[in-house]
Amino acid sequence: MRGRPALVIGVTILLAVLVQTTLFARLRVVTPDLVLLIGIFLSLTRIRPEAVLGVAFISGLVVDLLGASLLGLRAVVYTIVAYIAIRTKERAELGRATIAIWGGLLTFVGVVLLILVGTLFGQISLLGENAASRMILVPLANVAVAGLLAPTFVRIVDRDRTALRYP
Amino acid sequence: MLTGKKSDRALPTLISLLVVGVLLMTFDVRLEGGGVVGVLRTGTQTIVSPLQRLASYVVNPISTALDSLSNVASLREQNAELTAELAEAQAALTAMQDQIAKLELLEQLYNLGEGGAQVGRTVANVIGAVDAALIIDKGTADGVVVRQPVIDTNGYLVGTVTSVASGSATIVPITAVRQGITVQTGSQTGALTSQAFSSEMTLTMVLDIFTAREPVLAGDRVVTSAGSTRYPAGLPVGEIVEDASPESTSLTTTVRPFVDPDTLRIVVVLAWPPDPIAATTDDTVTEEDTTTTTSGEETTTTTTPEEDG
Numbered sequence: 001m002r003g004r005p006a007l008v009i010g011v012t013i014l015l016a017v018l019v020q021t022t023l024f025a026r027l028r029v030v031t032p033d034l035v036l037l038i039g040i041f042l043s044l045t046r047i048r049p050e051a052v053l054g055v056a057f058i059s060g061l062v063v064d065l066l067g068a069s070l071l072g073l074r075a076v077v078y079t080i081v082a083y084i085a086i087r088t089k090e091r092a093e094l095g096r097a098t099i100a101i102w103g104g105l106l107t108f109v110g111v112v113l114l115i116l117v118g119t120l121f122g123q124i125s126l127l128g129e130n131a132a133s134r135m136i137l138v139p140l141a142n143v144a145v146a147g148l149l150a151p152t153f154v155r156i157v158d159r160d161r162t163a164l165r166y167p
Numbered sequence: 168m169l170t171g172k173k174s175d176r177a178l179p180t181l182i183s184l185l186v187v188g189v190l191l192m193t194f195d196v197r198l199e200g201g202g203v204v205g206v207l208r209t210g211t212q213t214i215v216s217p218l219q220r221l222a223s224y225v226v227n228p229i230s231t232a233l234d235s236l237s238n239v240a241s242l243r244e245q246n247a248e249l250t251a252e253l254a255e256a257q258a259a260l261t262a263m264q265d266q267i268a269k270l271e272l273l274e275q276l277y278n279l280g281e282g283g284a285q286v287g288r289t290v291a292n293v294i295g296a297v298d299a300a301l302i303i304d305k306g307t308a309d310g311v312v313v314r315q316p317v318i319d320t321n322g323y324l325v326g327t328v329t330s331v332a333s334g335s336a337t338i339v340p341i342t343a344v345r346q347g348i349t350v351q352t353g354s355q356t357g358a359l360t361s362q363a364f365s366s367e368m369t370l371t372m373v374l375d376i377f378t379a380r381e382p383v384l385a386g387d388r389v390v391t392s393a394g395s396t397r398y399p400a401g402l403p404v405g406e407i408v409e410d411a412s413p414e415s416t417s418l419t420t421t422v423r424p425f426v427d428p429d430t431l432r433i434v435v436v437l438a439w440p441p442d443p444i445a446a447t448t449d450d451t452v453t454e455e456d457t458t459t460t461t462s463g464e465e466t467t468t469t470t471t472p473e474e475d476g
């Protein structure tokens with residue numbers, strides 16, 4: 001991964017972090033986890049799996065550094081989710097709907113892991129007061145975002161207009 | 168289900184990154200957010216906060232519009248209630264102005280100055296949030312330091328500053344801190360703690376009074392106690408949701424905080440505790456006078472030392 005894809009991914013992560021921490025931090029119902037979703041989307045591209053894991057780790061670390069929760073908590077969770085995404089991506093590439101559901105399921109795994117690891121490290125209160133409702137709302141929002149944006153994101157990163165194009 | 172293609176080095180990479188992540192978590196726990204971890208946080212916030220500030224200018228009108236749309240049904244009722252409240256408040260204000268005029272006259276007669284040191288205040292905009300933590304647009308350049316208490320514009324307790332960069336700071340609300348807050352309701356002192364998994368839709372906290380002498384009633388105000396080392400005494404925190412009586416010597420009930428961190432747009436950082444060393448060694452500078460100008464979304468604060476005498 002070098003040159004243009006690296007730039008596109010860097011800018012996308014920065015935009016995702018900004019939108020995540022400003023707009024979606026204010027809206028109570030619409031709460032996608034865009035940064036987590038980027039790691040999931042990247043597994044659908046031609047980028048090497050190790051690089052995808054690295055990007056997921058770093059993007060999680062950036063969110064950790066901006067918040068007050070434990071440093072490395074999100075980095076670990078996003079990396080695990082990206083790894084599961086790499087391993088299961090062939091199941092998702094059947095159509096836009098399957099990508100959306102797959103993105104939502106992986107997000108659910110991510111939120112559960114975040115709550116689980118957060119609880120183990122005594123960070124659950126810092127993750128927000130409505131931890132239980134997040135397990136439903138965040139994956140649902142990510143289903144919609146994944147269905148809408150995943151194919152476009154993959155085409156831009158891979159510079160391939162035919163990628164993930166379904167009839 | 169699982170594919171092995173192109174992922175020969177994925178597993179070793181995953182394990183390596185997990186080890187690094189766990190090490191980082193361990194460092195963070197051991198250093199309690201200070202040291203290298205604190206430097207990393209400050210550095211990242213310094214880089215990202217100008218962009219967050221810019222994004223919040225764009226995003227604020229959008230989020231406000233969406234909030235208004237979702238609340239349009241209740242806004243009319245609220246408007247009627249507020250109109251009635253305003254009329255009452257104006258009547259009270261007129262009466263109060265009369266009292267103030269009398270008080271000023273008496274102060275002049277008896278040569279009474281403004282006594283007591285005031286706590287310096289820095290007004291800040293909330294420019295972002297990560298989970299429960301809020302990010303504000305004031306930092307060390309504005310006199311904000313770690314552990315300072317934060318209130319909202321009504322004077323209700325919001326939380327504490329946990330990390331500061333030059334132009335931004337992170338606040339953890341009281342609803343998200345693990346440690347309990349020493350509070351007082353009536354003449355009884357207890358510990359207020361957050362609850363992460365609440366069955367109720369509204370935000371609530373748990374109040375434990377271990378040496379309860381009398382029952383507490385719904386609607387009773389809960390304020391910070393003089394026994395608290397993190398907050399000044401008397402800051403309103405919330406109100407008791409349900410009546411509770413002492414069982415043996417302890418009492419447990421739920422408290423609804425006055426502040427919902429998700430709805431905050433402007434907060435006030437208190438320069439507390441006042442610096443005791445400066446107060447004893449330099450009697451010419453007794454307090455900091457903070458002037459705040461607010462216009463629309465823009466809030467500017469200037470802090471100037473005020474010379475006494």
